[in-house]
Amino acid sequence: MAQANTTKSPGRNxxxxxxxxxxxxxxxSPSRSLVExxxxxxxxxxxxxxPRADLDERDPDFIREQLPLFWLFSSVWFRGEVRGLxxxxxxxxxxxxxxxxxxxxxxxxxxxxVAFSTYFGVERAFYQLAHNLVLxxxxxxxxxxxxxxAASPSNASKALSSGAALLVYPGGxxxxxxxxxxxxxxxxxxxxxxxxxxxxxxxxxVPVVAIGGQETAxxxxxxxxxxxxxxxxxxxxxxxxxxxxxxxxxxNVGDFGHIxxxxxxxxxxxxxxxxxxxxxxxxxxxxxYDHVIRLMQDALDALAAERRFPVIG
Amino acid sequence: MxxxxxxxxxxxVEAVWSIISDPERVLSYMSGVTRWEVAGDIxxxxxxxxxxLFRIGAAEVGGLxxxxxxxxxxxxxxxxxxxxxxxxRWRLREAPGGRTKVxxxxxxxxxxxxISGWIAEHIAAPSVSGHVRQTLRQLGRLVEHxxxxxxxxxxxxxxxxx
Numbered sequence: 001m002a003q004a005n006t007t008k009s010p011g012r013n014x015x016x017x018x019x020x021x022x023x024x025x026x027x028x029s030p031s032r033s034l035v036e037x038x039x040x041x042x043x044x045x046x047x048x049x050x051p052r053a054d055l056d057e058r059d060p061d062f063i064r065e066q067l068p069l070f071w072l073f074s075s076v077w078f079r080g081e082v083r084g085l086x087x088x089x090x091x092x093x094x095x096x097x098x099x100x101x102x103x104x105x106x107x108x109x110x111x112x113x114v115a116f117s118t119y120f121g122v123e124r125a126f127y128q129l130a131h132n133l134v135l136x137x138x139x140x141x142x143x144x145x146x147x148x149x150a151a152s153p154s155n156a157s158k159a160l161s162s163g164a165a166l167l168v169y170p171g172g173x174x175x176x177x178x179x180x181x182x183x184x185x186x187x188x189x190x191x192x193x194x195x196x197x198x199x200x201x202x203x204x205x206v207p208v209v210a211i212g213g214q215e216t217a218x219x220x221x222x223x224x225x226x227x228x229x230x231x232x233x234x235x236x237x238x239x240x241x242x243x244x245x246x247x248x249x250x251x252n253v254g255d256f257g258h259i260x261x262x263x264x265x266x267x268x269x270x271x272x273x274x275x276x277x278x279x280x281x282x283x284x285x286x287x288x289y290d291h292v293i294r295l296m297q298d299a300l301d302a303l304a305a306e307r308r309f310p311v312i313g
Numbered sequence: 314m315x316x317x318x319x320x321x322x323x324x325x326v327e328a329v330w331s332i333i334s335d336p337e338r339v340l341s342y343m344s345g346v347t348r349w350e351v352a353g354d355i356x357x358x359x360x361x362x363x364x365x366l367f368r369i370g371a372a373e374v375g376g377l378x379x380x381x382x383x384x385x386x387x388x389x390x391x392x393x394x395x396x397x398x399x400x401x402r403w404r405l406r407e408a409p410g411g412r413t414k415v416x417x418x419x420x421x422x423x424x425x426x427x428i429s430g431w432i433a434e435h436i437a438a439p440s441v442s443g444h445v446r447q448t449l450r451q452l453g454r455l456v457e458h459x460x461x462x463x464x465x466x467x468x469x470x471x472x473x474x475x
Contacts, residue, residue, distance in 0.1 A: 075370025
């Protein structure tokens, strides 16, 4: 899952492929040129694999039939506990803003999505923004039936305009791969697109605070330097190439999947924030950002204080 | 998955019925239920609809249910309209000594969920069963307590100088 980032003109998936595939700063040397060309080819393949964003692909019957399976993972493996769903308005569009944890296996998203779908019913439209790469992975096309669409401002606006609930993780790949010892820190990396989105669409923000995801593996580093070295940011919008200790790989570079440890996942949904009611007709984005981060960090600190042991909870 | 438990309550069948047929009192005795709200124009009886949720594991499950049978004071049954597939039934029968045998039946599942649905139903069963038993105990205590209060009120009203 990923952030509602800012791109210019949307392409077939709500992204601008040219901005990521065609890199004007090419080739300083023949060997570098070759490597960059190979990367561009790979990026092109990835871009072509990203499905067209179509909200109609969400399939309530499919979600309903899969809920028992995800309920099992959520209840038995992660001993999930989701509180405060009553804070989400019963109807109408709403922007759910979460802190993201657990690497690419995103246990917090699964636990929350199951709880949301059972609480409000699969009939309530609910979408989640995900990183391009997630949607381009072979075998994960079923995510689209769950309402997962590529992260982009146009897709986010489209979902909210349709009256749906939308779950975004502003911290995206940056936050989800933070080291395990920073597990109790809300870190959006300064990404504020979600606030502009809420203001444009005039929808309330509901913070969703989760703990436990960063205990499902030992996350060592985001590997930002490695990602820069391999030009992943320019090619596939990846700012990180994380390194962790996880099952079954032991040393896991890139996190192309792992078996998460059965850490207890606790999620607290905070009261809805009506930005214009709380911050006036023209809210200051920085002020709102600081407020949301402070609220979420306080809630995360409280959840952390409840935990006695890592993994066990 | 079907779950069924019963209990004998020291109260007449009408007293038990007055509580189980009142949607406003459901949260006071139904264990595990976190929401039970009237949804629609009919607040109680045949055709009444409720939005209910029941905490089980990591989620609150339930949905919209409708009362499909209401034979005062013996049978009260509902079935799901949306959400988790479920059927529930209160079955009240007179027992010796002016008491009432109260039976609560619950059947639940997700049609089309396959093997994962079957496993989930069975894993949830002990917890659901515990909630059904607890519901009956709480209902029994509530009804018997009200009976005692009524008797005490009658005694006070009938007592000289009372």
